[in-house]
Each structure stands twice: as C-alpha cells, then as structure tokens.
Amino acid sequence: MKTIIEPFRIKVVEPIRFTERAERERLIAAAGYNPFRLHADDVLIDLLTDSGTAAMSARQWAGVMEGDESYAGARSFFRFESSVRRIFGYKHVIPTHQGRAAERLLCNALVRPGQIVPGNTHFDTTRANIEASGAVALDLPVAEASDLDSDFPFKGNVDLAALEETLARHGREKIPFVLMTVTNNSRGGQPVSHENLRAARQLAERFSIPLFIDCARFAENAWFVKQREPGYAEKSPFEIARELFSLADGAVMSMKKDAFGNIGGVIALEDDAWAEKVRTNLILTEGFPTYGGLAGRDLEALAIGLEEILDEDYLRYRIASTAYVGRHLTEAGVPVLKPYGGHAIYVDGRRFCAHLRDEQFPGWSLSVAMYTELGVRACEIGNVMFGHPDPDTGVWSWPDLDLVRLAIPRRVYTQSHMDYLVEGMAELYARRETIRGLRFRERPAVLPHFTATFEPV
Template identity: 45%
Template sequence: MDLPFAENYKIKMVEPIYQSTRKQREKWIDEAHYNLFNLRSDQVFIDLLTDSGTGAMSDRQWGALMTGDESYAGSSSFHHLKDKVKEIFGFDYFLPVHQGRAAENVLFSVLVKEGQVVPGNSHFDTTKGHIEFRKAKAIDCTIDEAFDTNGGHPFKGNIDIEKLTNVLESHTKEQIPLIIVTLTCNSSGGQPVSMKNIKQIRAAADQYGIPVIFDSARFAENAWFIQNREEGYANKSIREIVAEMYQYADGMTMSSKKDGIVNIGGILAMRNENWYKQAMVFNIMYEGFNTYGGMAGRDMNALAVGLDEVTNGDYLENRIRQVHYLGNQLIDAGIPVQKPLGGHAVFVDAKSFLPRIPKEEYVAQTLAIELYLEAGVRGVEVGTLLADRDPETKQNRYPKLEFLRLAIPRRTYTNNHMDVVATGLMNIFERRNSIQSGFQIVEEAPIMRHFTVKLKQK
C-alpha cells in the first residue's frame, strides 16, 4: 500500500483562535454594517478573507529577519533581494515597495495617462482602481471559457488573443501604455495562464509595439499549473518554468504577501532603464528611499528567502493540495464552484448557490455573511461590490461571475479547519431556498468601495 500524502513540514508555534456563538456573530456583523472587512480578527474563527500577508513563515525566514540590515540607504538586505529578483525573474532594475498596489501606483504614475486603455485578463480591484483613478479604462480580454464555471478549460486565466488584437487595432499605440497579465488570474477564480498564451500575448504586443507587464502575486502557483497541466512542462522545474515565463515580460508588479510568503512587501521590476529612472522619483515620493521603499531590511531578507522557498522543493504541492482538499469536498456535496480548482482559493459560484437573490442585492456578499453566521468563517465577495460603479454612468457594474472567495492562507490552517468550512457551506446549501433577500448599500466610497462599504439587510 502506498503511503498517504503528508505535509513536508512540522508545526513549531501555534496561535489560539476563538470559536464564538451564532448569537455573538449576529451582533458583531450588525455592528460591522455587514461588511466582513470591519470585523475584528478575534471575532473570526477561520479567516479566509485573503491569502495576502496571512501565511506562516518558515524557520529560515524567521532566521533571516534577525539579520536584516536596517540602514536607510544601501542596505545589504536590499542587495540580497535585488540579487534574488535578478536570479529568479531576470530583471536588472528593481524597486522595493510596501505591497502590490504600491507597485501599481508607482508604475502607473509613469506609464498610464488620462484617456488611455489597459487591456488584460480580469483586472483585480486595486489594478482597475489605479487605472480608473488616472481616468483611463481597463478592458477585460479574458477568454469566454472563464465565465463557464462548470467548464474544464485548464487555463481560464488566458487572454483571448482575438479580443486583445481588437483592442490593439482599434486604438493607437499612444493610447495603450501596457498590457497587463495577472498570474494567476484572481478575479476569474485563481485561474492560471498557459505558457502558450503568454507567448501569444508577447507576439501580439510586439506586433503593435506595446509593453507587457505581469501582475506576479501568484506567479509560482501559475508555474505549478503549467508544470501539471501544459504539455511539454511536466519534467521542467518551477524555476525553469518561471524563467521562461518572464522572458516574455517587460516588467512586473508583485504583492509579495502572496507567493513571497511574507506579511508585508512588494516588488516593482523592469528591463527599461528609462522607466526605472522615472519610477525612482515616484518611489521616493510615495514609498521611501529606493533601497528600502516601504520595507524594513528584515522583511526584505525574509522575502528573499520566501522567493527561494516558493520556487524550490515541495512547497507548492502542499499548498495547492490543501486548496483542492477543500474544493473537492464542496464539489462532492454538489456545491457550485469555479472548476477546475485554482491555486490560492476556492471560488463558490454565488449566483448558482443563491438563485433567489436578485443581483441588485449583492448575492456573493449575502453568501459570505451567511457563512460567517453559520461557522465563524470569513470569506470575501468577488462580485458586484468589488466591481464598483461605472465611473461615467455611476451605475453598478454587474460582472458575469459572482464569487464567494475562500482564500487559504499559506501553511496556516490544517485540513480539520477546511472540514469546518466545508460543513458550514453544506449546511447553508441545504437551506439555501429559505434565503430570499440580500442587502442594500447605506454608504460607499467613490472607488474601491468594497473595503469600507456599509450595508443593511433588505
């Protein structure tokens, strides 16, 4: 008999979490105006709000913290990280920033101007927010298969080359500052982009003279899917696949709080020296001096180790197996999720789960609140609230997909915790037809409203 799979690490430290009563949770969510972001962390039993900055660092990373160089300028920790970025991604020019949205802010301050368009694959909230804040427009060119949650396309993060070409042909070169490719594509369900598609995007970009930028928050998970799903890559290492992927990029932004397995930090890297010189100015204005850029030396050290760990060994197998452990339980119970399962989260199809809730009443948010009340589990809405209002018409944008995202922190929870999440959703699924109304907005911000929105029950 073959031995069963087991994680290739052991637990050295534990943190207590509190299992509350439903009555307590009803009070807390009401006080939070039905916005899960407003809950205190000690009011949550299992926190799947995000996988960003919530993972557990390794002993090597904790050791690296202790040797961080906190010099204001020229820190050795900066050079350790710079060398690791060059080694893994191949970029000569690198700026540290405090997180991914900061990298977007700095880069887009250089490249994106009013009236321009930025094509890509299902831009995530901060990416779209930074584009629209500059009075430019994000154009989604994701393949149609991404919106069929039951379809088995292995790379639902792919960009439709015909859609992309239509954008490139219908606008001048000056109107398109960049093409952005999100690896993996969060908004479409944590779905990967194939190497074939990356090459096609590069070819189209070269034809029209447009730069390509990778949003690299989950670059290693994307490489794992290429290794496991794309012909010709099964015998290549993650490092080799990553190196090949980034040959086709002119630059990268990265929230290191995901595949860097750190609590804070980000990367902006590029090949173009002129971009770099302009970005340095904005980095100093917004982040800090260019050799720390919003990061402490200790965090740069931990990130350098994290990038090494995420691209070597069995880490990715452990990580993605746990996500799929939860997802497969839900599939077996008949709960609708985005298939095939992605890398960092399970995305529950809220419209199919709660068909009686009108789209105007925020279906995915309604399901997220139900799961919190049922089991003390905090997920996050990836749907109409996140889609925001159209900046011109001020009307709600209703995306094709309404997801409850259950983002799994790295090396943080056991499969017993996943069992609690699955059971909670199963209990709601059994009584789903009794849930017939959702929520309405009481107060919202003009952009990226989902972080601070206040709601009330219909």
C-alpha cells in the same frame, strides 16, 4: 503513496477564538454587514485573503533577526535584489511596501489620461490605479472564463483575438502596456498558459507595446503549467518561472502572496528610463530605492520566501490542499468554480443564493451568512466589488460572475480546519433559502467593498 502531506511541521501556534452564533450576529450587524469591518479576533477561520497572511518559516524568522536597517545601501536590500533577480531576471529591482504601490508607480511612470491598458483581467487595485491615472482598464478574458463549469485548463488566458483587435485599433499611442495577471485572481485564481502569454507577447511586440506581468502568484501558475501544459512536465517550477518572466518587459508583484511575506511588493523591469521614473516617484512617496517603504527585516523575509516558494513539495501540497476543499464542496453539492483555483476556491453566489436577485447581493449575503453561521470570513468578488450604477441613468450593471472567494492562507490551516469549513458549507447549502439579502446603507465611490455598510432587506 496517494496521500499528499504538509511538507512542514508546526513549531509555533496561535490560538483562535470560538464564538457563539448570537454573538456573531451582533458583531456582523455592528460591522455594517461587511466582513472587512470585523475584528479579526472575532473570526474563527479567516479566508478573507491569502494576502499577507502566510506563516513564515523558521528560516524567514531567522532572516528577520538579520535585517539590516540602514537607511541607504542596506545588506538586506542586496539580498532581496539578488533573490528577485535570480527568478525574474530583470536589471532593475525596486522594492515597494506592497503590490498596489508597485502598480501605482508603474501607472505613474507610463500611463497618461485617455489611454487604455488591456489585460486578461485586472485585479481591483490594479484597475483602480489605472483608472486613477485617467486611463481605461480593459479586461479581455477568454470566453471559457465566464463558464463556471468549463474544465478548460487555462481560464486565466487573455482572449488573443480581442487583444489583437484592441492593439490594432488603438495602437502604441493609446496603449502604454499590456498587463497579464498570473494567476488570474479576479477570474478564480486560474492559470495563464505560456502558449497564451507567448502569443500575447508576440502581438504586443508587433505593435511595439510593452508587456508587464502582475505576478503575485507566479509560483502557483508555474505549478499549473507543469501539470497542464504540454512540454512542461519535466521542467522545474524555477525553470518555468524563469521562462514566464523572459516573456515580459517587467513585472509588478504583491509579495504578500508567492513570497510568503506579511508585507511587501516589488517592481522589476529592464528599461533604464522607466526605472529612473519609477525611482524618482518612489523616493517621493515610498522611501529610498534600497528599502522602498519596507524595513530591512521585511526585505530579508521576502528574499528567503522567494527561495522557498518554488519548492516542488510545497507547490504540490499547496495546489492539492486547495483542490481538496474544492472537491469536497463539489461532492456536497455546493456550486464552485472549476477547475479549482490555486490559492482559493470560489463559490458561485448566484447559484448558492438563487432566491436572491442581483440587487440583493447573493455572493455578499452568502459571505455574511458564512460568518454568522460558521464563524468563517470570506470575500465576495462579484456584485459589490464590481457592480456600478450608470452615471446618467442610475441603472446598475452587474459583473458576469458573482463569486465568494475562500482564500487559503499559505501554511496556516490544517486539513481539519478545511473539513470544518466543508461540513459547515454543506449544512448552510441545505438551508440556503434562509440566507437574507442585503442592500447598501453607505457606498463609497472607490473600492466600495472595503468600507461599505449594508442592511438586510
């Protein structure tokens, strides 16, 4: 059989609310033309993020009832620890309330002002945490990552020559660690090959610099490696994931992605002294080391989620169902990034809204039009998120990609939801010149996309 079906059936449903176009026009204007400021109840299909939006399994919900809420040494922690350790293999397993807390703790333990943290491409919260430590977050993606049409299978890779040059130039004193993000969320959910990761590891070792992984989507990466990298077809996603972690000194993870969690994160590492520093800061800011800002019930759900995520039937369906959206949008002429990502399809804002200039935020304007026209919420990863004015000249610089990410929550929407999305996007593309550009009304200095407000130009 060619048809790939959902490897689950639905036991609990949640209604979604239908709204009229005129109502949505009013709602988005009241939200300052920022989809993050909408009430979720006013959204029909929510593709803002795949983070924390998964449907938990019956086993996870049963685990919730078994949560041990003891302050210290809870049974749920030990279950969590053993589930993480089984896959990651590291000695120290430290829960946090979400991914950015793990990033902050890692930066707090290892990064000093004036240092540089290179990587394939840092996610926005990672970048913000590195910068908040007074260091520079340096993105070194491969050249193919900027070519939206290239079919290169591992666009998440780091540029090894650029990494070598950076490590040689600045050395161990200035580089606390290298960080590889798998899959590469800011660059289209594209995978990192193990060949690339291994080479990055060898380079880092040559300069005695540790290497960490931001592994929010490690299972999706494992599936891509299995499909695309020579020598991995016969390996299980579990074996591939084990190999991934064996190539690093530790990992930070937002468990709101590939652990099917609605909340949660972890920092896992091998080194005793670093773990000690992380735990000290954890107690100060997150909680006791056996709960790290989470409830026992969350730890249970995450432990079980990690057991489920590497299931081959799930991963086959997950990657195929995302590609289904990409393929149908492509057939409808909508410009999307290729190859299709694991957790999301990325629409090229600049090509979709070719009538808008960078200052008018083509990608962001498209995301606003998607809400007004279709009731669908999506997230711009482009000019608003990464564009910034030069502090001296005031001249704006823009990122090389201005994308709109259609992130697909795990196990939540069915094929007909996606068919509605594709049909609506095709119609919107046909009258794309009607999409109005926007400009900032208020722009906060840090992570502006979350709270900025806009007005039409």
